[in-house]
Amino acid sequence: MTQPTSTPQDEVILETRNLSRIYPGVTALDSVNYRVYRNRVNVLIGENGAGKSTMMKMLAGVESPSSGEIWLDGEPVTLNSTHQAERHGISIIFQELNLFPNMNVMDNIFIGNEFFQRGRINEKYQYALAKSLLERLELDVDPYTPLGELGIGHQQLVEIARALSKDTRVLIMDEPTSALSQSEVKVLFNVMEQLKRRGVTIIYISHRLEELMEIGDHITIFRDGRFICEREVCDASVPWIIEQMVGDKKKHFDYQPAEQGETALEVTGLTALHQNGGYRLNDVTFSLRKGEVVGIYGLLGAGRTELFKGLIGLMPCQEGKVVLNGEALDGLNFQQRLKRGVALVPEDRQGEGVVQMMSIKSNMTLSDHSLRGFWHSCSWLRENQEHERVQEMVQRLAIKVGDSEQPITSLSGGNQQKVVLGKALMTRPEVVLLDEPTRGIDVGARTDVYHLIGQMARQGLAVMFSSSELDEVMALADRVLVMADGRITADLARAGVTREKLIAASTPHE
Structure with a gap:
C-alpha cells in the first residue's frame, strides 16, 4: 500500500x-x-x-x-x-x-x-x-x-x-x-x-x-x-x-458448456402492446433447454426487460403461450409462476430486487417464505433452518458480510446483487431469468456471477440472461438471441456469434 x-x-x-x-x-x-x-x-x-x-x-x-x-x-x-x-x-x-x-x-x-x-x-x-x-x-x-x-x-x-x-x-x-x-x-x-x-x-x-x-x-x-x-x-x-x-486474488472465467437436457421453457408468439399503441413484445418465439445458457443482447428499449416481465407474469401479454416442462403458464400470476419454478433477478436492483428497510437475511428469504418457507410450529426450528439456509447461500455466493442481520443497505452494490441472486436461488427454480445481472458491479464480483451462471447450468437449470455488453454475451452464452423493437431479430449458436452480427441484428430497421 x-x-x-x-x-x-x-x-x-x-x-x-x-x-x-x-x-x-x-x-x-x-x-x-x-x-x-x-x-x-x-x-x-x-x-x-x-x-x-x-x-x-x-x-x-x-x-x-x-x-x-x-x-x-x-x-x-x-x-x-x-x-x-x-x-x-x-x-x-x-x-x-x-x-x-x-x-x-x-x-x-x-x-x-x-x-x-x-x-x-x-x-x-x-x-x-x-x-x-x-x-x-x-x-x-x-x-x-x-x-x-x-x-x-x-x-x-x-x-x-x-x-x-x-x-x-x-x-x-x-x-x-x-x-x-x-x-x-x-x-x-x-x-x-x-x-x-x-x-x-x-x-x-x-x-x-x-x-x-x-x-x-x-x-x-x-x-x-x-x-x-x-x-x-x-x-x-x-x-x-x-x-x-x-491484488493476490486471481479472477478468471473459462467457458465450460454444460450437458443440455430436454426443453424446459417454450415460448410461442408472445405479444404485449403499449398502452399508447405499438408493441412492447412482438411475436416472440424461442425455446430454452435444461443446462443451457441463453444470452439476450439488444439496445436500450429493445424489449429485453419486457420479455422477462412477460415470462414471469409481471407484465400482461395479449397473445402467445409460455410452457414450462410441458405445462402452460398462461393465466398464472407472478407468485404462481415463481412457485412453478421460474425465478427473476430484475434489472432495477433497488426498486424491484431488495427491500431497503429489511435485513440481508430477510431479503434473501423473502421469496422462499411466500412459497415453502420455514413456517413451522416451533419458532426456534424455523429460525435455525432459516439461518442455515442463509449462511449456505452467503458462502456459496461469497457475499462479504459479517452478520446477515445487518440492513441490506450496509452492503456494497455488488454484494446487494449477490443477495438478490441468492433470493432467486432460494426458491429452488428450474428456469432462472437474469436481467443485466452484472450491471454496476466490479470485475471480481462480475466473475463470481459468471461462475454462478455456469454452476446453475451444470446443475441442470435453464438460464437466460440479458446484457448490453457484447463481450459478456459472447463469453457466457451457449446461444444468443438478439432483440430490436420488441422482436427477436437473430438466434445465433455460440460458434456463429460475431460482434458484427450482434450489432447488425440489434439495429432497428424500418
Whole structure:
C-alpha cells in the first residue's frame, strides 16, 4: 500500500485524512487518505466492497465518518447532510436511482431545490430550465412526462439533469453509465468535458475499465476499504488497474458448456402492446433447454426487460403461450409462476430486487417464505433452518458480510446483487431469468456471477440472461438471441456469434 503522491496543495480541492467508517462487524473504510484534484475527472475504482460508495457517501453528507477529517479548499469541513454538502458545492449522482416515479420529470429535477417567485414556485422558469438541461443530455422528453413512463436509462439521465441544475463545484458520479446505451454514454462524456471547462471537478466511479481510460484524468484505487495507489490515467493501463484492484486474488472465467437436457421453457408468439399503441413484445418465439445458457443482447428499449416481465407474469401479454416442462403458464400470476419454478433477478436492483428497510437475511428469504418457507410450529426450528439456509447461500455466493442481520443497505452494490441472486436461488427454480445481472458491479464480483451462471447450468437449470455488453454475451452464452423493437431479430449458436452480427441484428430497421 502506497501513500498519495506529493502534489501542490492548490491542485487538491477535496481530501480526506485518516477517514474511517465502521459498521457492525465490517470496516468499510480504514484510515483512508484520499485526494480529489481540481477541474479534473478523478476516477475512483476498486472491487465491490472496496469502500468506493462508502467514501462518496461521506463526501456527499449522506453518512458521517466514524473517525478522520474531510478537508475542502485546505480547510476542515463537517458534512452531516446532503444539504450541507450542497451548500459547499458538492453534489452526488447515486449508483441506484434516487427519484420519484409518481412525479413528473421536471418535479424530479428540482425537488428540494425549487425556484420561487413571490412565495410561489416559478413553474414557467423551471420548465424552461428543465427543457434546456434535457436538451444538453439529448433526451427528447417533455418535462411534464411522468417519470414512471421512462425506462431505467432515461431515468438515469434525469438523475444527471437534477445534479446539473445545482450550483455544483464537485460532482460525484457513482456508476452513472450502468444503465445507459453507448450513444447516451457519449452524450454524458461530452457533458463532462463541458463541466470541466466551466470549472467543475468530477469524481467518477465505474467498473467499465475502457470507459475510465477514455474519460479519466487521474485514477485512485481502493481495495478492502484501504487506499492502494493513485496515478495519472495516461500512465496507467487496464492490466495494471486489474492487478492493483484484485491484488493476490486471481479472477478468471473459462467457458465450460454444460450437458443440455430436454426443453424446459417454450415460448410461442408472445405479444404485449403499449398502452399508447405499438408493441412492447412482438411475436416472440424461442425455446430454452435444461443446462443451457441463453444470452439476450439488444439496445436500450429493445424489449429485453419486457420479455422477462412477460415470462414471469409481471407484465400482461395479449397473445402467445409460455410452457414450462410441458405445462402452460398462461393465466398464472407472478407468485404462481415463481412457485412453478421460474425465478427473476430484475434489472432495477433497488426498486424491484431488495427491500431497503429489511435485513440481508430477510431479503434473501423473502421469496422462499411466500412459497415453502420455514413456517413451522416451533419458532426456534424455523429460525435455525432459516439461518442455515442463509449462511449456505452467503458462502456459496461469497457475499462479504459479517452478520446477515445487518440492513441490506450496509452492503456494497455488488454484494446487494449477490443477495438478490441468492433470493432467486432460494426458491429452488428450474428456469432462472437474469436481467443485466452484472450491471454496476466490479470485475471480481462480475466473475463470481459468471461462475454462478455456469454452476446453475451444470446443475441442470435453464438460464437466460440479458446484457448490453457484447463481450459478456459472447463469453457466457451457449446461444444468443438478439432483440430490436420488441422482436427477436437473430438466434445465433455460440460458434456463429460475431460482434458484427450482434450489432447488425440489434439495429432497428424500418
